[in-house]
Amino acid sequence: MLNAMLIDPADNVVVAIEPIAKDSPVEYDCGGETRRLTALEDITIYHKLACRDIPQGEPVVKYGQHIGSAVTDIRAGQHVHVHNVESHSTNV
Amino acid sequence: MTFFGYERPDGRVGVRNYVLILPASVCASDTTRIVAQQVNGAVTFNNQQGCSQVESDQQLTMDVMAGYAANPNVYGTVVVSLGCENCQMDLVVKAIQERTNKPLKQVIIQEVGGTLKAVDIAVRYAKEMVAEASLLQKKEFPMSELIVGTECGGSDPTSGLAANPVIGEMSDRLVKDGGCSILSETTEFIGAEHILAKRAASPEVHDRILEIVRRYEKALRLVGEEVREGNPSPGNKAGGITTLEEKSLGCIHKGGHSPVMAVYDYAKQVKAKSGLVIMDTPGNDPSSVAAMAAGGAQVVVFSSGRGSPTGNPIVPVVKITGNKLTFAKMEDNIDLDASPLIYGEKTLEELGGELYELVRQVACGRQTKAEALGFTEMAIARVCNYV
Numbered sequence: 097m098l099n100a101m102l103i104d105p106a107d108n109v110v111v112a113i114e115p116i117a118k119d120s121p122v123e124y125d126c127g128g129e130t131r132r133l134t135a136l137e138d139i140t141i142y143h144k145l146a147c148r149d150i151p152q153g154e155p156v157v158k159y160g161q162h163i164g165s166a167v168t169d170i171r172a173g174q175h176v177h178v179h180n181v182e183s184h185s186t187n188v
Numbered sequence: 189m190t191f192f193g194y195e196r197p198d199g200r201v202g203v204r205n206y207v208l209i210l211p212a213s214v215c216a217s218d219t220t221r222i223v224a225q226q227v228n229g230a231v232t233f234n235n236q237q238g239c240s241q242v243e244s245d246q247q248l249t250m251d252v253m254a255g256y257a258a259n260p261n262v263y264g265t266v267v268v269s270l271g272c273e274n275c276q277m278d279l280v281v282k283a284i285q286e287r288t289n290k291p292l293k294q295v296i297i298q299e300v301g302g303t304l305k306a307v308d309i310a311v312r313y314a315k316e317m318v319a320e321a322s323l324l325q326k327k328e329f330p331m332s333e334l335i336v337g338t339e340c341g342g343s344d345p346t347s348g349l350a351a352n353p354v355i356g357e358m359s360d361r362l363v364k365d366g367g368c369s370i371l372s373e374t375t376e377f378i379g380a381e382h383i384l385a386k387r388a389a390s391p392e393v394h395d396r397i398l399e400i401v402r403r404y405e406k407a408l409r410l411v412g413e414e415v416r417e418g419n420p421s422p423g424n425k426a427g428g429i430t431t432l433e434e435k436s437l438g439c440i441h442k443g444g445h446s447p448v449m450a451v452y453d454y455a456k457q458v459k460a461k462s463g464l465v466i467m468d469t470p471g472n473d474p475s476s477v478a479a480m481a482a483g484g485a486q487v488v489v490f491s492s493g494r495g496s497p498t499g500n501p502i503v504p505v506v507k508i509t510g511n512k513l514t515f516a517k518m519e520d521n522i523d524l525d526a527s528p529l530i531y532g533e534k535t536l537e538e539l540g541g542e543l544y545e546l547v548r549q550v551a552c553g554r555q556t557k558a559e560a561l562g563f564t565e566m567a568i569a570r571v572c573n574y575v
Contacts, residue, residue, distance in 0.1 A: 178425055
């Protein structure tokens with residue numbers, strides 16, 4: 097059963113559309129093909145998790161756009177939120 | 189598609205038929221509350237401004253007052269002022285008459301002899317106006333007569349996934365039918381302004397979109413603050429929104445895919461039948477909705493992932509959520525559930541069509557959840573502190 101959503105093929109995060117428990121499968125659609133990974137943490141419904149490894153300093157991409165930068169290395173399956181992302185313009 | 193509404197002498201079409209008891213300042217606001225309580229069919233609001241303001245700040249208040257009186261959902265207006273405030277009666281009346289020729293009465297508390305006499309006179313004016321308003325028969329009009337404001341508040345990631353795209357689809361349909369849709373909330377263009385600017389219908393509109401974003405950020409820096417301080421809010425973050433850029437990218441879906449035809453300053457009169465336009469408003473919902481109502485919107489569509497109850501004194505506010513848990517918990521507050529889009533149970537076209545039909549029904553008189561609860565909260569944007 098699909099339990100996550102990829103909004104844009106360029107995205108490196110997916111959105112959990114059901115609560116996802118640690119170590120359980122994450123399934124999402126990418127252009128008609130179901131892709132799978134394993135959640136490395138509990139993911140609250142509608143929160144984001146990485147669908148690819150995101151190295152520290154690299155952009156976090158959602159809606160095909162940069163929404164911030166990874167402040168630490170983020171592995172595929174990890175929760176992506178305020179603890180490991182910062183807004184690009186925070187200190188403009 | 190058509191709806192049944194009230195034709196006004198200035199040529200505009202209302203979807204409600206209120207008499208507005210308009211307080212010219214904070215010092216008249218309790219008086220207008222008492223007046224409106226005495227007259228079935230009258231509405232008012234608590235105006236916290238109207239005095240002790242610098243010019244640019246007072247202009248925002250004046251534009252909201254004039255715009256409310258001119259909004260076609262209002263049959264006529266009784267302006268009540270204290271008498272000594274900065275928003276003097278003659279200025280308020282002039283601002284209203286620049287926008288509309290609808291019925292207008294004035295009561296100045298200090299001139300008529302105090303609160304009780306002012307209440308007596310204003311109640312009698314209002315009762316007479318309500319009686320006149322009740323004689324109006326609705327007529328059939330095309331959807332192109334509608335100006336629909338769009339808003340998002342208490343957002344979460346489902347706003348960008350479902351509720352806002354559904355609003356965008358509704359907006360595109362309204363624009364295609366010749367109407368006007370207003371995209372608002374400048375603070376929530378930040379990080380997505382380049383996408384909106386690319387959709388501008390002219391180089392002037394392109395530059396104006398970028399300008400209102402820069403102007404907003406600059407205004408906050410002048411007082412040593414950063415727009416990201418309170419944005420995303422704690423509720424946005426608890427819901428899963430991480431950065432302002434992410435919130436903005438979800439927010440701008442409300443504008444659908446139509447070209448942006450114009451950019452309006454806060455609460456200025458919007459030209460009907462003009463397609464998709466932007467109004468420069470704060471992300472704060474009651475003050476953004478107030479600006480669009482002042483601009484002439486007859487209906488506002490408002491998405492909320494967390495579940496916002498807010499309404500407006502003169503404009504029906506339609507609530508929509510993309511969060512299935514929020515809809516289950518707050519069905520008393522929310523008119524439409526857009527979450528089937530996320531789960532593949534309905535298409536964007538289906539839900540956009542449902543929302544468009546709901547807007548049409550609300551224009552015909554269907555009560556929104558916020559109206560049924562009697563919610564009329566609003567705010568007026570500020571430039572700076574009182575003087």
